[in-house]
Amino acid sequence: MAQGQQTYYGPGSYGEDQVEAFDFTEASIRRGFIRKVYAILMCQLLITMGFIALFLFHEGTSQFVRQNPYLFWIALVILIVCLISMACCTEVRRTAPMNFIFLALFTLAQSFLLGVVTSAYSVDAVMMAVGITAAVSLGLTLFAFQTKWDFTMMGGALVAFSIVLLVFGILAIIIRNNILTIVYAAAGALIFSLYLVYDTQLMMGGKHKYSISPEEYIFAALNLYLDIVNIFLFILTIIGATK
Known part of the structure; x- marks a missing residue:
């Protein structure tokens, strides 16, 4: 393992003294791990796009969900339960096929909820948000692979930014102002x-100070998926608020 590098084994567990430590400096292990993560991520994004397209272009689906609002709450409960289980329970996200089952349930629930949300917007707005999100995600991924800056040390700062964003979001809900909504969404997209x-960069390992264990391919894919979904939602919010 590269000198000074620590491996991330799950929420709140950084360290080199783990019994199950992997030599993440070996290129073959890293490449295989990255390929697996992106293969899972692509499947998640394809499922999500399928749900969004279904809600946008099939009016019957949107009407059925509006007439049966309990479906929204069922999906939300499934999403929260699966997310907490995968984030907090190491065995859930590391043990196959249980990890794939939980990730699949989470992805289906999240995709359903995104379909419900996007059905409130015009097709043009959603397609524009999808295109911008795809361009931003690709650009940031290439930047993460190429840059010499180590962003893996920013974990604490990102948590602080997220708390500020949460408070800002509550304020935006109370005040209900278009300009405030746009500022909030722009801050969310940036964070x-x-x-x-x-x-x-956590997934890449290498010379970065922190890295994620190759066993955590489900957790890595989940993190990237949630990042992209949130970027999409904030961009869609900006587009919706400006129209």
């Missing part, structure tokens, strides 16, 4: 863009 670079 989750930083999260995308941070999570990408």
Whole structure:
């Protein structure tokens, strides 16, 4: 393992003294891990795009969900339960096929909720948000792979920014002002863009101070997926608020 590098084994557990430590400096292990993560991520994004397209272009689906609002709450409960289980329970996200089952349930629930949200916007607005998100995500991923700056040390700062964003979001809900909504959404898109670079470099390992264990391919894919979804939602909010 590169000198000074620490491996990330899960939420709140940094260190080199873990029994299950991997030699993450070996290029073959790192490449295989990255390929697996991006293969899972692509499947998640394809499923999500399928749900969004279904809600946008099939009016019957949107009407059925509006007439049965309990479906929204069921999906939300499934999403929260799966997210907490994968984030807090190491065995859940490391043990196959349980980890894939939980990730699949989470992705389906998240995709359904995104479909419900996007159905409130015009097709042009959603397609524009998808295009911008794709361009931003690709650019940030390439930047994360190429830059010499180490973003893996920004974990504490990103948590602080997220707390500020949460308080800002509550304020934006109370005040209900278009300009405030745009500022809030722009700040959210920026913070989750930083999260995308941070999570990408955690996955890369190499010369970065912190890295994520190769066993955590489900957790790595989940983090990247949530980063991209949040960037998409904040960009969609900006587009919706400006129209």
